[in-house]
Amino acid sequence: MDLYEYQAKELFARHGITVPPGQVAATPQEARAIATELKVPVVIKAQVKTGGRGKAGGVRLAPGPSAAEDEARRILGMDIKGHTAHSVLVEQATGGFEEYYAAYLVDRANRTLLAMVSSEGGMDIEEVAATKPEALARIPIDATSGVDLETARLLAARAGLPEDVQDAVAETLVRLWEVLVEEDALLVEVNPLACTSDGRVLALDGKITLDGNAAFRHDHAAFADGSDDGGLEARARAKHLNYVKLAGQVGVIGNGAGLVMSTLDVVAYAGERFDGVRPANFLDIGGGASAQVMADGLEIILFDPDVRAVLVNVFGGITACDAVANGIVKALEVLGDARCPIVVRLDGNNAEAGREILSDAAHPMVRVVTTMDGAAELVAELAAA
């Protein structure tokens, strides 16, 4: 789960990292009120989970409360790379500082944690890595030993930070490590990390990605937010379904993340021959594929007004296909009439018995197809019709 800047800064502050005073606002009036309380000037920053805000005009300086209100009005609702700014962070502007860069992240390839610190803050770190690699220290960190003050000083020195700020930055680097480990983050990034002329070290921006698997040992639920999908993802979550809304017309249900991803691809390929129809969602109902879960899944998908045909793609492994077929029949009984055609492809254990159960049930909206490619072809044709 990616956090907004203001949420990341909340976690930074909890771990003793200095951030500029500020508050989040959802309306121009709120922005004005916050700016009135803060020492001006303030910075108005679009809260979106993507980079390139500055270039898109989503970060503006406001000399006073009325300017803050105007800037907030301009930024709120702004689209930045497909993300709508629903809120702005109103923050006291920081003056007179040098910009550095600090991040910790999971290095998947080496199965370790990686520290990255640079004297070149404020710019795209990939550009720094490409054009000025000597200004970027990349040091693998052993998950069992972590970052202590000594390691942090080494990081600051290797990154080429001025000697007089190394100690202060090192202290922040240790705290940032605490954020990573204690909050179960997969990424923490501060860019820029500011060192002011009066010797303070502040996180002027912040990016944190939390590990959803670790939710059981944290109080991070408040950070979750709904997305603009007409409430479908929230409905699915309430039913404990692994659902992602996509932009197409073919509803997809399958068992196993890999098989469902693969089904989306096969539907999209078939769609190239039928009006360019695309998958409408990702929905993994897991290995068991019980009647109730199947019914819940079909319900969510048929609730999506974009869906014009549904593909159920199940591989019968531990749960054999006859059981899956019985589940589909029961699910359709629970749901009543389906409003659009449902193509079912069953393969694996007892596939023939499963297909027979479905033909015997003779549901008017259900079509049974033997292969995945054939099923995708048919569902694309039906969705385009």
Next chain:
Amino acid sequence: MAIFLTKDSKVLIQGMTGAEGTRHTARMLAAGTDIVAGVTPGKGGQAVDFGQRRVPVFGSVAEAMTETGADVSVVFVPPKFARGAVEEAIDAGIPLCVVITEGVPVHDTLRFWARAQASGRTRIIGPNCPGLISPGQSSAGIIPADITSAGRIGLVSKSGTLTYQLMYELRDIGFSTAVGIGGDPVIGTTHIDALQAFQDDPGTDAIVMIGEIGGDAEERAAAYIEQHVTKPVVAYVAGFTAPEGKTMGHAGAIVSGSAGTAQAKKEALEKVGVRVGKTPSETARLMRDTIQTP
């Protein structure tokens, strides 16, 4: 022959007395696995009756290994306790630890992985994986045994159900070993580890590799294949239509920025001569062609 798991493997189950553990232990026994022990802290001295075999339960992995000679552990304990269970197995010196548990925090995986590296004695497979099966010999995990047969294809995959799909489509040819390495961002055994083992296994003639979006494991596997693998490799990559920034079920399957796309993975593999199927069925056909026209 096979990799990592053979008919001689003696398997213990951590979390055998839980619902999932019991259910899958019965299935593994039915697949011919030599299950010698269960481990549940506090339940040592008990035994679980599986019909054809009564499996003793021990309070610790070390005790189970001493008493039974177990050399493989399969972990079914819940995410909260997974790290503790795996570290116990590592400290006891188990040669192979297969972590089925889904939902293990990445920091926990990083820690037990670092510990396994430091000990130098334990291979980890998973977490969040279906395990591995050497058909006709042994099964350690949850891969259905009755969808395929023994043969000479090796398979390595991030995805469980895609593994099953390919095993089923190629059931007449059969498999030496199928390894599900799991879909988490950090995993113990990688595509490369399995490729290396299959290359060295005289019982494997050709390899199916299944990847998916996220990370750069497939790109690195391609570089490894170019340098070290002489056996034919056929691949499949899932997730061409996955949008940037959305997680598709597997914690590791997320495209961020330009890295980790299915297209990039496909191109990297094709560049080193690996044939990449557009769909699982086409991948199976490519493997058939490869085996039949050497």
